[in-house]
Amino acid sequence: MxxxxxxxxxxxxxxxxxxxxxxxxxxxxxxxxxxxxxxxxxxxxxxxxxxxxxxxxxxxxxxxxxxxxxxxxxxxxLYPADPEERAKTRRLMKLSELYLELPARRLLPAVLGSAVIPEATLEEVRAALQRGVTGLTALAAFSPYLCGDQCTLADIYLRYALAIPRLAGPSKLDWDIVSAVPGLREWDVMMAGSEIAKRVDADQAANADEFMAYVKKHMG
CATH class of the missing domain: 3.40.30.10 (Glutaredoxin)
Structure with missing residues (x-):
């Protein structure tokens, strides 16, 4: 197994x-x-x-x-059959990682702990996230999924890549990333409604206290 x-x-x-x-x-x-x-x-x-x-x-x-x-x-x-469409799917996965998840991750020490993020870092993160927002606005189909009528790895990747921008954006940048991309809010609600997403989210919520205790003990 x-x-x-x-x-x-x-x-x-x-x-x-x-x-x-x-x-x-x-x-x-x-x-x-x-x-x-x-x-x-x-x-x-x-x-x-x-x-x-x-x-x-x-x-x-x-x-x-x-x-x-x-x-x-x-x-x-979880990829389209056509090689061209597969490449587009991979492009959206990479965009989600490089321009949404990873920049926002720099803010986690302030979100999970008491670290103070320098203003210069905040501006760097905002600029990187803006590139992600611009790219996603231009490249995502939202019809209803990112690449069309099939749920692909791009949808799965983006759903969880948004977790940290969603967590850190409003509190540290005064910016709701989900609202910044036309169609993303509706897509987000659709993705959250699947039975798989509900199971993953429930398991995540159940693990939150144990994880935070681990962070406090080993990384605080």
């Missing part, structure tokens, strides 16, 4: 978890936090997520896990 190593409060963990559920695959979750011995045992970088395949191979890095799942378990497909 596949084992997903990580924790339900992690958005990257949840990207892979959502893909596993969307493909209807049997898997188990092994709760392991960043830098812990349990996680280091399967990923020497101590990062979430990692995955042990049914064959016993241990893999890490979110995009690597997603590509493996798509190649190993091609049905139901």
């Amino acid at each position: 596949i084992t997903l190593h990580g924790f339900p409060f992690s958005n990257y963990h949840n990207i892979v978890k959502h893909a596993l559920l969307a493909k209807g695959l049997d898997f188990e979750e092994h709760i392991a936090y960043p830098g812990s011995e349990a996680l280091l045992a399967v990923n020497p970088l101590g990062k979430v997520p990692a995955m042990t395949t049914a064959a016993g191979t241990v893999l890490s890095e979110t995009t690597v896990l997603l590509e493996y799942l798509e190649e190993k378990y091609p049905e139901p497909a």
Whole structure:
């Protein structure tokens, strides 16, 4: 059986978890936090997520896990069949990571702790997020999914990549990223309404206190 190593409060963990559920695959979750011995045992970088395949191979890095799942378990497909459309899907995934999730992640020390973010950093984050907003506005179809009528990995990736901008934007930048992209609010509601998203969100909420206690003890 596949084992997903990580924790339900992690958005990257949840990207892979959502893909596993969307493909209807049997898997188990092994709760392991960043830098812990349990996680280091399967990923020497101590990062979430990692995955042990049914064959016993241990893999890490979110995009690597997603590509493996798509190649190993091609049905139901989470990429369009057409190579051109697949490339567009990957482009939106990369945009979500580089211009939405990663910039906003720089604000987490202030959101989860008491760190003070310098004004220059705030402006850098805002500028990067604006590039993401501009790109998403231009490239996403929202008809009803990002790439058309099929839910793809771009939709799954963006849903969880938005977690940190959604968390940090209003409080640290006075900016609601979801409202800044026409059609994104409606897409967000649609995505949240799926049974898979409800399960992932419920597991995330249930893990919140334990994760925050871990942060306070080990990273505070």
